[in-house]
Amino acid sequence: MAVRPLSPRDERPPVVRLRAFTRRFGDNTILDALDLDIAQGEFVALLGRSGSGKTTLLRTLAGLDAVAGQEVRVPSSRAVVFQDARLLPWKRVWKNVVLGLKGGDLRAKAEAALGEVGLSHRVNAWPLTLSGGEAQRAALARALVREPALLLLDEPFAALDALTRLKMHELVLSLWHAHHPAVLLVTHDIDEAIALADRILVLDRGRIIAEERIAAPRGQRSATVRTLRAALLGHLGVEAPAGSYADVVAFPSTPRAVVAE
Amino acid sequence: MDWILRPLRRSRWLSPLLLLGLWELGSRTGLIPEHTLAAPSAVLSTLLDMVRSGELPANLAVSFVRVGLGLAIGVSLGVALAFVAGLSRQGEVLVDPVMQIKRTIPVVALAPLFIVWFGIGETPKIALIAFATVFPVYLNLYQGIRGVDVRLIDAARSFGLGRGALIANVILPGALPSLLTGLRYSLTISIVMLVIAEQINATAGLGYLVNNARDYMRTDIIVVCLMVYALLGLAADLLVRRIEHHALAWRPSLVEA
Numbered sequence: 154m155a156v157r158p159l160s161p162r163d164e165r166p167p168v169v170r171l172r173a174f175t176r177r178f179g180d181n182t183i184l185d186a187l188d189l190d191i192a193q194g195e196f197v198a199l200l201g202r203s204g205s206g207k208t209t210l211l212r213t214l215a216g217l218d219a220v221a222g223q224e225v226r227v228p229s230s231r232a233v234v235f236q237d238a239r240l241l242p243w244k245r246v247w248k249n250v251v252l253g254l255k256g257g258d259l260r261a262k263a264e265a266a267l268g269e270v271g272l273s274h275r276v277n278a279w280p281l282t283l284s285g286g287e288a289q290r291a292a293l294a295r296a297l298v299r300e301p302a303l304l305l306l307d308e309p310f311a312a313l314d315a316l317t318r319l320k321m322h323e324l325v326l327s328l329w330h331a332h333h334p335a336v337l338l339v340t341h342d343i344d345e346a347i348a349l350a351d352r353i354l355v356l357d358r359g360r361i362i363a364e365e366r367i368a369a370p371r372g373q374r375s376a377t378v379r380t381l382r383a384a385l386l387g388h389l390g391v392e393a394p395a396g397s398y399a400d401v402v403a404f405p406s407t408p409r410a411v412v413a414e
Numbered sequence: 415m416d417w418i419l420r421p422l423r424r425s426r427w428l429s430p431l432l433l434l435g436l437w438e439l440g441s442r443t444g445l446i447p448e449h450t451l452a453a454p455s456a457v458l459s460t461l462l463d464m465v466r467s468g469e470l471p472a473n474l475a476v477s478f479v480r481v482g483l484g485l486a487i488g489v490s491l492g493v494a495l496a497f498v499a500g501l502s503r504q505g506e507v508l509v510d511p512v513m514q515i516k517r518t519i520p521v522v523a524l525a526p527l528f529i530v531w532f533g534i535g536e537t538p539k540i541a542l543i544a545f546a547t548v549f550p551v552y553l554n555l556y557q558g559i560r561g562v563d564v565r566l567i568d569a570a571r572s573f574g575l576g577r578g579a580l581i582a583n584v585i586l587p588g589a590l591p592s593l594l595t596g597l598r599y600s601l602t603i604s605i606v607m608l609v610i611a612e613q614i615n616a617t618a619g620l621g622y623l624v625n626n627a628r629d630y631m632r633t634d635i636i637v638v639c640l641m642v643y644a645l646l647g648l649a650a651d652l653l654v655r656r657i658e659h660h661a662l663a664w665r666p667s668l669v670e671a
Contacts (some may be wrong), residue, residue: 195658212568215572216571216572217568217571219570232572232573232575233569233574234484235565235569237565239565239566239568239569241566241570241583241584241587242664242665243587243588243590243662243664244583244587244664252570252573252575252583253573253575253579270469271486279663279664279666280664281664281666282663282666299573318531
């Protein structure tokens with residue numbers, strides 16, 4: 154199924170809309186007059202160094218922090234997948250998936266969602282017996298079973314090994330194709346952002362300092378990577394030559410990646 | 415002989431059995447006079463007599479009711495106070511300082527005051543047990559509630575769980591291991607307090623049996639009662655273990671077992 158990335162200028166109203174959103178803790182301004190739109194079904198990646206305000210932004214969109222009368226529009230149906238799966242260890246996997254849901258035959262709902270992420274054999278397992286990848290899949294199932302209009306992914310693959318991460322990327326894309334929620338993926342990983350997103354935002358000191366749109370279809374982005382990677386690293390304060398990850402780290406004797414600060 | 419001696423040498427039963435044998439031997443040879451300590455065989459036959467005559471079951475039942483009532487009151491009070499202090503800041507400010515002050519008073523020292531207040535009937539005995547068992551449950555559950563992983567609470571809130579659902583699905587199950595630890599302490603303390611409380615002019619119960627036996631220098635009866643106290647403690651521990659096994663089945667150590 155071919156899904157065209159939607160621009161915020163699309164006629165349909167965006168699912169997320171923040172205008173001049175500011176958040177302070179004491180004298181620290183964490184988010185500084187931030188504007189953000191996410192269109193329906195759009196896949197947005199958010200890059201930023203530690204302390205750039207990523208977590209605060211995600212907590213705001215997840216409805217975990219009070220917004221105190223500011224202009225924040227988020228859909229009521231939203232779900233978060235955290236870096237640590239955060240399954241309740243005292244509930245079996247399927248009960249975790251339907252946590253907080255009401256209505257008939259939750260078990261069937263949970264089984265369907267777990268089947269979709271390839272965890273049919275772990276429906277009755279205790280969460281602490283799952284591997285890291287399995288736990289993250291259960292967390293995905295828990296998010297998707299709510300059929301969210303907005304799916305928030307908070308570095309969900311950072312703690313996984315490279316092979317598991319690859320499988321999870323494919324899984325996330327196929328789930329996104331099937332359910333088509335708007336996605337905000339918070340990540341440190343530039344290659345992950347380029348591989349998955351329609352649009353990449355760079356957050357720095359509470360402001361969005363760069364926005365890159367990717368036109369090339371997923372799976373055919375090698376050419377995009379060559380220039381975009383260096384540009385994004387530049388936004389993050391790292392000078393690097395154009396090329397893929399392998400190109401950049403190939404010659405450790407001649408350090409070409411220099412931290413600007 | 416080797417096949418029986420080798421396991422025996424390594425058995426943890428060896429030293430207690432040896433001690434029991436020496437004790438019996440000492441009694442038979444007159445080395446240990448009966449008014450100092452009755453022989454194990456004498457204790458055993460006394461135990462059987464007391465069970466057969468109904469003396470032991472009847473008095474045990476009286477003690478059991480005391481512990482049961484005291485525990486029920488103490489534990490429910492501890493749980494209620496821990497909820498108040500654990501689930502709201504205002505509650506913490508109100509409850510916790512008082513509980514911390516209460517902790518510094520040895521409950522045993524309150525016995526005279528309780529006798530003045532409640533007389534020498536059942537009330538001061540039950541009150542002592544109740545008072546002593548409040549704190550372990552309170553402290554452990556309160557800290558358990560406060561120690562629930564904030565990340566799990568955030569996750570549950572992000573899925574739209576309200577306060578009630580949050581308490582039922584996240585906070586209580588998360589604090590349950592702590593509650594059971596507190597319960598185990600309370601059960602142990604309840605039996606200690608039972609022994610002390612039954613020194614107060616009891617006319618029935620295990621403590622009454624012990625006091626009577628002391629007056630008649632019946633060391634056999636005293637040892638029987640000591641055994642019953644030990645068994646009560648053991649049974650209490652076993653009870654909590656059973657509860658843990660069912661309620662905490664999700665924990666990895668138990669999952670793999």
